Amino acid sequence: MDYRVLLDDAMETARRSPDRGRVADYIPALAQADPTAFGMAIATVDGAVFGAGDWQHPFSIQSVSKLFTLALALAEGGDGLWAGVGREPSGNPFNSLVQLETEQGIPRNPFINAGALIVTDRLLKLTGDAVGAVRGFLQAESGNPEVGVDDSVASSEARHGHRNAAMAHFMASYGNLRNPVDSVLAHYYAHCAITASCRDLALAGLFLARHGIRADGSRLLSRSEAKRINAVLLTCGTYDAAGEFAYRVGLPGKSGVGGGILAVLPGRGTVCVWSPGLDAAGNSVLGVAALDALTTATGWSVF
Numbered sequence: 001m002d003y004r005v006l007l008d009d010a011m012e013t014a015r016r017s018p019d020r021g022r023v024a025d026y027i028p029a030l031a032q033a034d035p036t037a038f039g040m041a042i043a044t045v046d047g048a049v050f051g052a053g054d055w056q057h058p059f060s061i062q063s064v065s066k067l068f069t070l071a072l073a074l075a076e077g078g079d080g081l082w083a084g085v086g087r088e089p090s091g092n093p094f095n096s097l098v099q100l101e102t103e104q105g106i107p108r109n110p111f112i113n114a115g116a117l118i119v120t121d122r123l124l125k126l127t128g129d130a131v132g133a134v135r136g137f138l139q140a141e142s143g144n145p146e147v148g149v150d151d152s153v154a155s156s157e158a159r160h161g162h163r164n165a166a167m168a169h170f171m172a173s174y175g176n177l178r179n180p181v182d183s184v185l186a187h188y189y190a191h192c193a194i195t196a197s198c199r200d201l202a203l204a205g206l207f208l209a210r211h212g213i214r215a216d217g218s219r220l221l222s223r224s225e226a227k228r229i230n231a232v233l234l235t236c237g238t239y240d241a242a243g244e245f246a247y248r249v250g251l252p253g254k255s256g257v258g259g260g261i262l263a264v265l266p267g268r269g270t271v272c273v274w275s276p277g278l279d280a281a282g283n284s285v286l287g288v289a290a291l292d293a294l295t296t297a298t299g300w301s302v303f
C-alpha cells in the first residue's frame, strides 16, 4: 500500500471542505498559528513513518499530551489512578466545570481538562516531574531531541488560565489533589505547551498500536492497559464530539486545541494530522475530515 498516496488523497478530499474552522484564541499565543498549515503522517508498528504536507512542522500539542500523561501515570502508578478520575464521556465541553460539583470533585474522564489535571497531579507525585516525564517519553519514542516545551505558550496559558485554575482549586477542596494547585497547573500548562510534529506524535503513539510496547522493545503497559486506554480514547478523546468522531473516523483518537489529532489503529499503526482551524468542540476541522477520508478509503476501523 502506498501510504503517501493515501495521505495526499485524504488531504485533498479534506481541503474541499467549505468550513476551515477557527484557530483557538483563548490562549493568546495559540492565535498566532498559521491557519493554512496542514500536515499528516502515518507510522506503522515496525517504526516506518510516511508523511504529507506540513508533517514535519512542530506545533503546540495541547491536549494530545493528555494521552501520554495517562499512559505514563498508569505505567508508574497502576490502577489507583481511577479512584480520582472516571472513565465516562462527559458530553460537555473540554473545559466545563458543571459536573464537578455534583460529582464531588471527581472528573468524568482523563481527557477533559479537569481529569487531565488529576492525571498530571498523580504523575507529578509519582515522578517528581510530570512535564519532564512526558517530554522525555516523546523524545525517546520519536527519536527527536528537539521535542520540547514552548515557554511562551505555557506562560500565555498560565496568564489566561482562570478556568483551569478554578477547576484545580475546586478539586483540591474535595481533597482530590496530592500536590499544591500551583505546581499541578504549572506542569499541566507546560506539557500542553510541548511542540512536536505529526511525524513525532505518530511515532510516539505507536506504543498503543503495539499493545503497550515502546520503540526500544520494552513494555510500558500491559496489553490490557493499552487496550483500555484505546477504549477511553474512543469514548472520550475528542470531548463532546467523541460520538461523531467514532462515526466518521472509527478509531481511538486524541485531539488538542493546537489543531493536532493522533489516532490509533491497534495492531497496525497510528495516524497524526494537524490543521489549526477548530470546530465548536475544539477539534481540528480539516483534521477530522482528513481522517474521515483516509479511514473511509482504506476501511481502517476498530469496528
Ligand SMILES: NC(=O)CC[C@H](N)C(=O)O
Residues within 6 Å of the ligand: 061, 062, 063, 064, 094, 095, 113, 157, 164, 189, 192, 255, 256, 257, 258, 282
Ligand atoms: N482541548 C485542549 O487542547 C485544551 C488544552 C489547553 N491547554 C487548555 O487547558 O485549555
